[in-house]
Amino acid sequence: xxxxxxxxxxxxxxxxxxxxxxxxxxxxxxxxxxxxxxxxxxxxxxxxxxxxxxxxxxxxxxxxxxxxxxxxxxxxxxxxxxxxxxxxxxxxxxxxxxxxxxxxxxxxxxxxxxxxxxxxxxxxxxxxxxxxxxxxxxxxxxxxxxxxxxxxxxxxxxxxxxxxxxxxxxxxxxxxxxxxxxxxxxxxxxxxxxxxxxxxxxxxxxxxxxxxxxxxxxxxxxxxxxxxxxxxxxxxxxxx
Amino acid sequence: xxxxxxxxxxxxxxxxxxxxxxxxxxxxxxxxxxxxxxxxxxxxxxxxxxxxxxxxxxxxxxxxxxxxxxxxxxxxxxxxxxxxxxxxxxxxxxxxxxxxxxxxxxxxxxxxxxxxxxxxxxxxxxxxxxxxxxxxxxxxxxxxxxxxxxxxxxxxxxxxxxxxxxxxxxxxxxxxxxxxxxxxxxxxxxxxxxxxxxxxxxxxxxxxxxxxxxxxxxxxxxxxxxxxxxxxxxxxxxxxxxxxxxxxxxxxxxxxxxxxxxxxxxxxxxxxxxxxxxxxxxxxxxxxxxx
Ligand SMILES: Nc1ncnc2c1ncn2[C@@H]1O[C@H](COP(=O)(O)OP(=O)(O)O)[C@@H](O)[C@H]1O
Ligand SMILES: [Mg+2]
Numbered sequence: 159x160x161x162x163x164x165x166x167x168x169x170x171x172x173x174x175x176x177x178x179x180x181x182x183x184x185x186x187x188x189x190x191x192x193x194x195x196x197x198x199x200x201x202x203x204x205x206x207x208x209x210x211x212x213x214x215x216x217x218x219x220x221x222x223x224x225x226x227x228x229x230x231x232x233x234x235x236x237x238x239x240x241x242x243x244x245x246x247x248x249x250x251x252x253x254x255x256x257x258x259x260x261x262x263x264x265x266x267x268x269x270x271x272x273x274x275x276x277x278x279x280x281x282x283x284x285x286x287x288x289x290x291x292x293x294x295x296x297x298x299x300x301x302x303x304x305x306x307x308x309x310x311x312x313x314x315x316x317x318x319x320x321x322x323x324x325x326x327x328x329x330x331x332x333x334x335x336x337x338x339x340x341x342x343x344x345x346x347x348x349x350x351x352x353x354x355x356x357x358x359x360x361x362x363x364x365x366x367x368x369x370x371x372x373x374x375x376x377x378x379x380x381x382x383x384x385x386x387x388x389x390x391x392x393x394x395x396x397x398x
Numbered sequence: 399x400x401x402x403x404x405x406x407x408x409x410x411x412x413x414x415x416x417x418x419x420x421x422x423x424x425x426x427x428x429x430x431x432x433x434x435x436x437x438x439x440x441x442x443x444x445x446x447x448x449x450x451x452x453x454x455x456x457x458x459x460x461x462x463x464x465x466x467x468x469x470x471x472x473x474x475x476x477x478x479x480x481x482x483x484x485x486x487x488x489x490x491x492x493x494x495x496x497x498x499x500x501x502x503x504x505x506x507x508x509x510x511x512x513x514x515x516x517x518x519x520x521x522x523x524x525x526x527x528x529x530x531x532x533x534x535x536x537x538x539x540x541x542x543x544x545x546x547x548x549x550x551x552x553x554x555x556x557x558x559x560x561x562x563x564x565x566x567x568x569x570x571x572x573x574x575x576x577x578x579x580x581x582x583x584x585x586x587x588x589x590x591x592x593x594x595x596x597x598x599x600x601x602x603x604x605x606x607x608x609x610x611x612x613x614x615x616x617x618x619x620x621x622x623x624x625x626x627x628x629x630x631x632x633x634x635x636x637x638x639x640x641x642x643x644x645x646x647x648x649x650x651x652x653x654x655x656x657x658x659x660x661x662x663x664x665x666x667x668x669x670x671x672x673x674x675x676x677x678x679x680x681x682x683x684x685x686x687x688x689x
Contacts, residue, residue: 214579238585250580252573263573266566267585315585 163226164189165319165350166211171220173203173210180206182375184220188319193341193351195361195382197395198371204354205247207371208323211352212244213237224319238267243317247324249308253297257288260296260307264314274314281310284340302333309340319350326357338364358395362386370395403538405655411544411613413651414551418606419628420635420643421558422599428575428638429595432492432499436484436506437628438621440477440600442514444607447473449523449616456526466528466612473611474604481600485593493592494578514618525612547609554605555644558598562640571595575638627654630670634677636687645685649673 166188173181180203188194198204209215211222213234222230224240234244243264252260261281265274282289285306291299296307305325312320322341326334338360345351355361362368365382370391378385385391419441426434448469455465484506492498529542562568570591573581582588606624614620627650635646650670657666677685 212583214582233588234579234582235585235587238583244583246580246583250577250583252576252580254576255569255572259569259572262566263569263581263584263586266570311584 164223165192165225166352167221167223168207168211169221169223171207171210171222172218173206173215174218175206180374181210181217182373184371184374184376186369186376186379188350188352189367190350191345191348192367193345193353193365195353195355195365195368196371197355197358197361197368200356202371203374204356204371205323206374208244208246208321208352208354212242212321235267238315238317241318243312243315243320245305245308245312245320245322245325249304251296251304251307251311254295256293257296257299257307258292260311261292261314264311265316267315273316277314277316281313284313284343285310302329302336305329305333305337306340309337309344313344313349317349319352320344321352321354323354324356325353326355326360334360358391362396400537401659403536405659407535407538407540409648409652409655411540411548411651412655413648414548414555415606415610415624416627416631416651417555417644417647418551418602418609419624420631420647421555421640422602422606423628424632424635424638424640424643425571425595425599425602427632429571429578430489430499430592431494432489432496433503434484434489434499434599435503435625436510437599437603438625439507439510439514440481440484440603440621441607441610441624442618442621443480443510444473444477444604445611445614445616445620446514446518446523446607446618447476448608448611449525450518452525452528452611453523462526462528466525469611470605470608473608474601477604477607478597478600481597481603484600485596489596490589490593511618518618520618522615522617525616528612541613543613547613550605550609554602558602559640567591567594571598627651627670630674632684634674634684636681636684639684639686642684642686 164187168184168186171181171184184207186196196204196207206215210217213232216231221228224237224242227240229237229240252263261278265277268274288303288306296304299307309325326337341351341353341364353361353365362382362385368379368382368385369376370378378391423434423437426432451469451472452465455468456462488502488506489499492502527543529546531542532539533542533545562572570581570586571594573584573586574588574591578588631646631650632643634649635642653669653673654666657669
C-alpha cells in the first residue's frame, strides 16, 4: 500500500440477487483526489455496486481493491476501519436516536476521543443549523437536513474514500446545490469520492470523471466534461 | 385505599420480574431479529441453581444471606454458560432467520426440559427464607424479601437503561436494533454486538430467576409461565423497544393482579389475551414499537 495506491479499483465485478443478475463485469476506479460519478437510471444497479463495494452484497465474481488492498467480500465494519465510509441510499439514519448519537455512531470505529471531538466540531461547522439541535431525534429533521446528517455521520469516521448513493434525490433545488457544494468541499479536504446519481446534471457538474451504468453494465466512461458535452449522454440523461 | 395500595405493590413485584424477562426477549429480538423460546429455560436454570445451592450451603452452617448471594453468583455463572452454549452452537447460525431460530429454540426447549428433569428432578424445591420480616408501605404489608426483589429489579432495569443510553455498547445495540446494516456501515461489528446482546439478555434472565427463587416455588417448569407473560409484555410494549418492555411488563402484571383479585386467575389470563388483541388492533407494532 503506497501513498499513490488507487483509492478504489473495481475489476470484473458481477453480482446477482438469487438468479436475477444486477451487475455484469463492472470495471470502475476512483483515482487519488478525484470525484467520480456513476450515473444510471432507476434499477441500473448503482446501489448494488455500492453494496458490493462496502460489503453488504457479496459479489459473484470480480475484485474490489481499497487503497491497493484486496477487500472483496470483507464486512462493512472492517472496511470502515480501512478508510471507507458510505452515505447509503435513503440515508438510513437511526431515526429514534438523537442527532448527536448518530454522529457518535459515525465515529464508532475510532478510539482517539480528542480527534473525534475536533471532527465533530468541524462537521458541525459545515452545518451550523444542526449545532443547537444535537439532542433532537434524527428522524424528526426535514428531508434535506436528514441528508446533511447522513453526510455528517459518514464524515465522522474520518474517511479517505466516501461513497454517496443518490444524496440529492427528492430534495429541493436549493438543497441539491448545497449538497453539490458540500461534495466539492469534502473532496477539497482530501477525501476521494464516488458519487452515485440519477441526477446526471448535478453529478456531471461536480465530478471529474464519470461512468454510465445501464442494465448492470458500464456502457460509457470518460471525463465528466466530455460526457456532459456528448450528444448521446445529453439526450439520454440530461434531457437536452 | 388499602386494597389499591396492596394491588399496586403486588403488580410491581410481579411486574419487576416480567420486566427483567421481557427486556431480555426484546434485546435478543432487536439485535438478532429472532425469538428465543428457550429464554424461559435460562430463567429456570438460574432459579433451579439457587434452589439447589442455598439449602446445600445452609446445611454447611452458612447464614441465609451469604448462602443466597453465593447461590446467585453460581446461578448467574451457570446461566451464562448455558446462554453462551446456546449462542455459540445455535443461534449464531440462525441470525435474522425467524423460521430457523424458531425450530432451534423449540428443539432447545424439548432438550432442556429433559435435561433439567434429569439433573434437578421433577420435585418442587423450596428456598429457605433469606430476609425475614415484613415492611409496611402506606399501611400495606410486604415481605422484606419481595421488597428486596423489587428494589433489585428496579436497580437492574435502571442500570440497563443507563447502559443502553450512555455507553458505546448500548448505543451500538440500539443502532443494530434499528438498522443493522446501517450500523455496520458505521463500523459496528454486528456479530460481536449480537453476541453481547444475547449474553446481556441471558444475564437478565439469570438475575430474574435468582431473584424470584426465594419468593416462589421453584420447579423445572417455572420458566414456561414467565415466558408467556414476558412475551405478551414485549408484544404489547413493542418488540425491540426497551421502554416498551418495561411498560408492557407493568401492564401485564397490573392486569394479572387486578383481574386475579376481583375475579380469578383464569379471568385474569383471558383479560391479558384480550388486552393483547386490543393493543395489536390499535397499534400493530405495540405501544412503543417501531420497526
Ligand atoms: N434486495 C434485492 N433483491 C432482489 N433484487 C434486487 C434487490 N435490490 C435490487 N434488486 C434488483 O437489482 C437491480 C438493480 O437494483 P439497484 O442496484 O437498487 O439499482 P439502482 O440503485 O441503480 O436503482 C434492479 O433490477 C432491482 O430490482
Ligand atoms: Mg439505488
